[in-house]
Amino acid sequence: MKLIGKTVWTSLLLVGIAVVQNGGSESEVLRLHVAEAAAKSAPASDYANHPAKDAISHGLQKGYLWKYPDGKFHPEQTVTQSQFVASLVAIRQVSEKESVPALPAGHWAKDIYERAQKAGILANVPVNPNKLLTKEEAALLVFNAWKPFRGEKNPNLSNTGALITWGWMKAAPSGQPKFREDLPLLRGDAAEILRYLWTDKWQLEQGAKYAEEFHRSLKIVNGNIVGKVPKGDGDFMIIAMFVTNSNGRKGFLNNQNFNVPMSQVKYMTFFVTNKNNSSDAGAFQYTNFPSFDRIDKGQLFHTPRGENK
The missing domain is CATH 2.60.40 (Immunoglobulin-like)
Structure with a gap:
């Protein structure tokens, strides 16, 4: 596979983790192990003082976020569609697949996108793994991913507005419309949204456990x-x-x-x-x-x- 810039390489790294879990060529496995080892051993210098430091560290620890091969997270870069989709698939722990005709056989993102398709994450989303996401595009992916858990959003708000109202996405900077949908979603901000999702899934699982215990006692x-x-x-x-x-x-x-x-x-x-x-x-x-x-x-x-x- 030919690498075209950092964006594609990062996408390859993210998607490749899922490929390794499901089998892959020896060269792929070796390449990904090398990249993963480099990321783990590198210092967190580029996000140590970032406001999203805790969210980034949480995502790296839990395995739904990944660094670049240079060992840095690059929190100020815009997140790509494949990066965000890969994180959502990892948090949802999707294993089953469904065909994604938009990606040809052998495409580097096909495995992860097929999982996302099965989970409903790609509903009404044009498939474009290298696309840099706006806040609205990322918010749509969030609501698609979370429908099994939280159902429908407020119909009177955009996806961005609903997430901001919910408290899971930052409002636009002061002086701009609060619910501005066209702003880019940076990787640091994406890490904070994804931590909310991971925590919500965890707490819903705990709540379901206690609900069953209560129900059995009646x-x-x-x-x-x-x-x-x-x-x-x-x-x-x-x-x-x-x-x-x-x-x-x-x-x-x-x-x-x-x-x-x-x-x-x-x-x-x-x-x-x-x-x-x-x-x-x-x-x-x-x-x-x-x-x-x-x-x-x-x-x-x-x-x-x-x-x-």
């Missing part, structure tokens, strides 16, 4: 709803809230047992909240007793979390 005993709120850990506040027929409230927190007369209950809600950032990690509503049918209320992506800080 019983009807002598006409009462009986169960226990999971103990959880120090990162999460877990709440079971009963709304009575008179619109009263009875709440129970981490590790508390409850015994509530079913005849008094209008509905019950279950929440898991990340205490570190007040974001929701799970939300369910129970309206039918004694069947304990539940509705997942945590899928909406347009609940504002305040301004980006």
